[in-house]
Amino acid sequence: MAPVKVGLLGLGTVGSGTATVLKRNAEEIARRAGRGIIVDFVATSKSELPAGVGLSNSRITNDPYDVVNDPEIEIVVELFGGTEPAKSLVLQAIANGKHVVTANKALIAEHGNEIFARAQEKGVIVAFEAGIAGGIPIIKALREGLSANKINWLAGIINGTGNFILTEMRDKGRDFQDVLKEAQALGYAEADPTFDVEGIDAAHKLCILSSIAFGIPLQFDKTYTEGISDISSDDVDYAAELGYSIKHLGIAKQTDKGIEQRVHPTLIPKKRLIANVDGVMNAVLVHGDAVGPTLHYGAGAGSEPTASAVVADIIDIARALTSDPENRVPHLAFQADSLSDLPIVSMDQVETAFYLRLSALDEAGVIAEITRILGDGNISIEAFIQKEPKDDGKADIILLTKVVNEGAMNDAIKKIEALNVVSGKVSRIRVESLS
Amino acid sequence: MAPVKVGLLGLGTVGSGTATVLKRNAEEIARRAGRGIIVDFVATSKSELPAGVGLSNSRITNDPYDVVNDPEIEIVVELFGGTEPAKSLVLQAIANGKHVVTANKALIAEHGNEIFARAQEKGVIVAFEAGIAGGIPIIKALREGLSANKINWLAGIINGTGNFILTEMRDKGRDFQDVLKEAQALGYAEADPTFDVEGIDAAHKLCILSSIAFGIPLQFDKTYTEGISDISSDDVDYAAELGYSIKHLGIAKQTDKGIEQRVHPTLIPKKRLIANVDGVMNAVLVHGDAVGPTLHYGAGAGSEPTASAVVADIIDIARALTSDPENRVPHLAFQADSLSDLPIVSMDQVETAFYLRLSALDEAGVIAEITRILGDGNISIEAFIQKEPKDDGKADIILLTKVVNEGAMNDAIKKIEALNVVSGKVSRIRVESLS
Numbered sequence: 058m059a060p061v062k063v064g065l066l067g068l069g070t071v072g073s074g075t076a077t078v079l080k081r082n083a084e085e086i087a088r089r090a091g092r093g094i095i096v097d098f099v100a101t102s103k104s105e106l107p108a109g110v111g112l113s114n115s116r117i118t119n120d121p122y123d124v125v126n127d128p129e130i131e132i133v134v135e136l137f138g139g140t141e142p143a144k145s146l147v148l149q150a151i152a153n154g155k156h157v158v159t160a161n162k163a164l165i166a167e168h169g170n171e172i173f174a175r176a177q178e179k180g181v182i183v184a185f186e187a188g189i190a191g192g193i194p195i196i197k198a199l200r201e202g203l204s205a206n207k208i209n210w211l212a213g214i215i216n217g218t219g220n221f222i223l224t225e226m227r228d229k230g231r232d233f234q235d236v237l238k239e240a241q242a243l244g245y246a247e248a249d250p251t252f253d254v255e256g257i258d259a260a261h262k263l264c265i266l267s268s269i270a271f272g273i274p275l276q277f278d279k280t281y282t283e284g285i286s287d288i289s290s291d292d293v294d295y296a297a298e299l300g301y302s303i304k305h306l307g308i309a310k311q312t313d314k315g316i317e318q319r320v321h322p323t324l325i326p327k328k329r330l331i332a333n334v335d336g337v338m339n340a341v342l343v344h345g346d347a348v349g350p351t352l353h354y355g356a357g358a359g360s361e362p363t364a365s366a367v368v369a370d371i372i373d374i375a376r377a378l379t380s381d382p383e384n385r386v387p388h389l390a391f392q393a394d395s396l397s398d399l400p401i402v403s404m405d406q407v408e409t410a411f412y413l414r415l416s417a418l419d420e421a422g423v424i425a426e427i428t429r430i431l432g433d434g435n436i437s438i439e440a441f442i443q444k445e446p447k448d449d450g451k452a453d454i455i456l457l458t459k460v461v462n463e464g465a466m467n468d469a470i471k472k473i474e475a476l477n478v479v480s481g482k483v484s485r486i487r488v489e490s491l492s
Numbered sequence: 493m494a495p496v497k498v499g500l501l502g503l504g505t506v507g508s509g510t511a512t513v514l515k516r517n518a519e520e521i522a523r524r525a526g527r528g529i530i531v532d533f534v535a536t537s538k539s540e541l542p543a544g545v546g547l548s549n550s551r552i553t554n555d556p557y558d559v560v561n562d563p564e565i566e567i568v569v570e571l572f573g574g575t576e577p578a579k580s581l582v583l584q585a586i587a588n589g590k591h592v593v594t595a596n597k598a599l600i601a602e603h604g605n606e607i608f609a610r611a612q613e614k615g616v617i618v619a620f621e622a623g624i625a626g627g628i629p630i631i632k633a634l635r636e637g638l639s640a641n642k643i644n645w646l647a648g649i650i651n652g653t654g655n656f657i658l659t660e661m662r663d664k665g666r667d668f669q670d671v672l673k674e675a676q677a678l679g680y681a682e683a684d685p686t687f688d689v690e691g692i693d694a695a696h697k698l699c700i701l702s703s704i705a706f707g708i709p710l711q712f713d714k715t716y717t718e719g720i721s722d723i724s725s726d727d728v729d730y731a732a733e734l735g736y737s738i739k740h741l742g743i744a745k746q747t748d749k750g751i752e753q754r755v756h757p758t759l760i761p762k763k764r765l766i767a768n769v770d771g772v773m774n775a776v777l778v779h780g781d782a783v784g785p786t787l788h789y790g791a792g793a794g795s796e797p798t799a800s801a802v803v804a805d806i807i808d809i810a811r812a813l814t815s816d817p818e819n820r821v822p823h824l825a826f827q828a829d830s831l832s833d834l835p836i837v838s839m840d841q842v843e844t845a846f847y848l849r850l851s852a853l854d855e856a857g858v859i860a861e862i863t864r865i866l867g868d869g870n871i872s873i874e875a876f877i878q879k880e881p882k883d884d885g886k887a888d889i890i891l892l893t894k895v896v897n898e899g900a901m902n903d904a905i906k907k908i909e910a911l912n913v914v915s916g917k918v919s920r921i922r923v924e925s926l927s
Contacts, residue, residue, distance in 0.1 A: 058818075074782070078640050078641075078782045079640075081642075081781070082640060082641065082642050082781070082782070085641075085642050085707070086639070086640065087830075088707055088826045088827060088830035088832075089639050089707070089822070089825055089826050089827070089830075090639075091818065091819070091822070091827045091830075186637070191783075192638075192780075192782070192783035192784070192786065193786055194632075194633050194636070194637020194638060194786075197629075197632060197633070197636060197637045198629050198632070198633065198637070201629070201632060201636075201804065201807075201808060202621075202629020202632045202633070202801075202804055203627075203629060203800065203804065204521070204524050204525075204803070204804045204807045204808075205513050205514075205517060205521065205799065205800045205801075205802075205803030205804045205806075205807065206513075206517065206520075206800055207516075207517050207520050272520070272523055272524075330765060330768055330769065330789060333765055333768060334765065340787075345627075345800060346516070346517070346796075347509070347513045347517070347627070347796040347797065347799055347800040347803070348626075348627035348790060348791060348796070348797045348800035348801075349627070349790065349791050349796075349797055350789075350790065350791075351627065351628055351629075351788075351789060351790035351791075352775075352787065352788075352789035352790070353786075353787075353788060353789075354765060354785075354786060354787035354788075354789070355783060355784065355785065355786035355787070356783060356784050356785075356786075361781075361782040361783070361784075362782065362783045362784055364640065364782055365638065365640045365641055365780060365782040365783035366637075366640075366783075367640075368639070368640030368782070369636065369637055369638065369639045369640050371640075372636070372639045372640065373636060373639075376819050376820065376821055377815070377819065378819060380812070380815035380819060383493075383526065384526070384811050384812065384813060384815060385811065386811055387524070387526070390524055391523045391524050392523060392524070392526045395522075395523035395524075395526075397523075
């Protein structure tokens with residue numbers, strides 16, 4: 058068969074990786090796909106091509122519309138990132154009947170419903186494995202490998218920067234700000250780290266995973282998002298003392314009330330495999346009703362790991378080029394006309410256990426007052442630690458509660474913070490057993 | 493679209509699980525596949541159907557050929573296990589133009605080359621995800637999710653019984669025979685445990701993984717197979733002391749000399765995620781040139797975990813029914829005419845590090861003699877522990893070597909065993925860093 062001609066939008070980290078992998082593994086890939094894959098046309102603003110990417114036979118342009126409008130191109134690979142011009146380019150490519158591969162989670166999370174609808178009309182594929190957890194084939198696992206299951210829940214470490222920071226805090230007792238600076242120096246975190254450490258990037262990925270797991274439309278704006286910038290090294294230490302690691306998780310869960318879609322720091326038992334996923338690595342734990350727990354682990358970012366997913370998507374499309382569009386794997390795992398209108402559950406209805414840390418005067422009756430407030434809210438205590446008082450006469454109190462409704466917990470926290478003997482805010486981190 | 497009609501051969505553990513999952517998740521599955529999936533015809537020797545499997549509308553027969561020859565059946569699901577009559581039934585189903593799903597690793601490992609050739613001629617699919625690592629979608633990950641990569645190596649815990657035994661030995665200091673008896677009582681191990689503990693089951697699975705990873709024909713008979721029955725609780729303890737866990741691994745590796753395909757007990761660093769895969773759970777660690785390491789973890793056996801993979805394969809076929817056979821994912825990941833004739837490397841050419849344990853008289857000069865023999869063989873020592881002598885005046889000596897050719901190691905071991913001061917055999921276990 059004739060080689061498939063690919064058009065590449067962008068020659069940054071992932072674009073260069075994609076060209077490099079397609080070149081280096083050209084023979085393996087042709088043996089797998091049954092045909093060659095050629096980067097025929099590249100849009101880049103760079104005046105010089107990166108070394109080693111092997112694009113000497115490719116056409117180059119600085120106008121990406123040259124690529125999406127080129128009649129020779131069968132698959133457009135969008136690696137610009139961000140919303141525009143990516144969205145317009147992808148829609149134009151679809152309108153031109155081209156298949157699309159993208160690593161752009163923001164684009165899919167925020168505009169995927171529209172993009173997939175257009176793709177459906179035109180009978181083309183939009184593939185986005187590279188957008189979530191880098192090289193881990195988690196979209197494929199959820200959409201195809203675990204398709205027999207009703208997914209009960211999934212929990213993922215899906216932002217490598219955040220995981221690097223929390224790992225360093227735990228292993229070296231360092232502060233958040235200190236590690237963040239190092240992560241920026243190492244190139245793991247952007248100059249503006251908000252996207253990573255405040256959970257927006259993870260929320261983009263989570264809402265995509267949730268859609269595919271539960272067959273619901275993409276609903277990024279309903280994803281609860283809480284970052285890790287308030288986690289102190291004390292919290293990390295106390296969690297360890299209690300047998301837990303703190304991980305920044307994206308959690309999607311089906312309950313009687315609907316779908317929970319939430320990104321937040323989470324205490325998880327140290328003995329869980331996912332609690333030992335450290336540094337910049339990613340992992341997604343999926344719990345299906347038939348299969349039970351499965352864990353999918355790998356590099357969540359980086360040039361070639363992300364390219365691994367981009368190229369796998371290209372090969373998938375090459376293999377499916379002659380298939381009947383109606384029989385292809387649907388974009389969101391479920392058929393477009395079979396998506397569900399299950400509501401996204403608001404956070405005050407979510408139920409989890411909690412870790413609480415507060416600073417209180419070392420006086421008689423303090424514990425009685427706190428436990429009375431919790432008791433009044435029907436909040437059971439799983440563990441209670443009172444530390445030695447510090448020089449200022451205040452002592453850290455650390456509590457683990459049993460599973461409780463988040464609204465009830467918030468009410469109780471307000472009452473505890475109003476106590477005269479308690480100073481400052483109560484730190485609270487959700488706890489998940491992941492069993 | 494009309495529902496897909498499936499014929500089920502066998503209603504044992506996996507067959508019942510398959511019927512149960514197809515019934516319980518019928519709505520989810522139809523939403524995913526775009527059509528229903530119906531178990532229309534079942535071959536079973538049972539006189540009564542298991543409860544809850546929901547086959548009240550299915551035809552039942554005790555002659556499996558009724559199913560494979562039935563014109564209504566589009567997909568035959570073979571769950572008898574073993575070589576015959578499974579092989580004849582599968583070939584007959586293929587001859588009749590039916591797609592086949594099987595959980596039968598022995599059949600695929602030993603007869604897959606012939607079966608896939610026949611399937612290729614008839615343009616039908618033979619799917620076998622359930623045969624390897626139960627519910628973990630590892631075949632799909634290797635064949636599609638990681639298809640951009642040249643696979644460097646993979647290492648898997650792919651027999652749950654063996655992993656349960658080694659985990660109990662480590663965690664509770666128990667002996668092999670003692671745990672084996674419990675595993676048999678729990679139903680994890682068969683009355684004849686040879687298949688599991690001597691590595692034959694793992695070798696079946698490994699040769700399939702190796703074919704898919706490297707694009708070579710199935711070569712079960714060239715797979716090196718060593719069991720765990722000689723592992724002592726001393727070995728487990730000493731390994732832990734050195735920072736290692738002992739796992740029974742299936743390892744497939746591409747080197748300059750060809751493909752290594754070997755199943756044996758292995759010391760692996762405790763800090764690796766896969767070293768913490770315990771009990772009956774399975775995991776496969778895959779190292780690709782672009783993606784780096786990925787780990788795929790889940791239940792390796794059991795009724796519904798295995799059914800999860802069977803049903804996923806059925807859904808895959810349902811989705812691909814109208815696709816052009818030439819554009820489907822090839823059975824062994826690589827196109828049938830693109831398989832490679834890379835040789836399987838014989839064990840004496842394999843290079844690994846080694847753990848050695850021996851018992852020697854507590855006399856001056858013993859260590860000098862042993863280290864001289866190793867030095868003469870150009871075998872470097874990474875760690876050396878001499879234990880306190882026991883009551884019989886003999887002391888355990890434990891060595892970790894650097895990476896060495898297996899042939900050279902065997903020669904050195906023979907010389908060490910010939911020393912007067914050394915009593916009995918030298919225990920040797922291969923060591924892999926998995927980095």
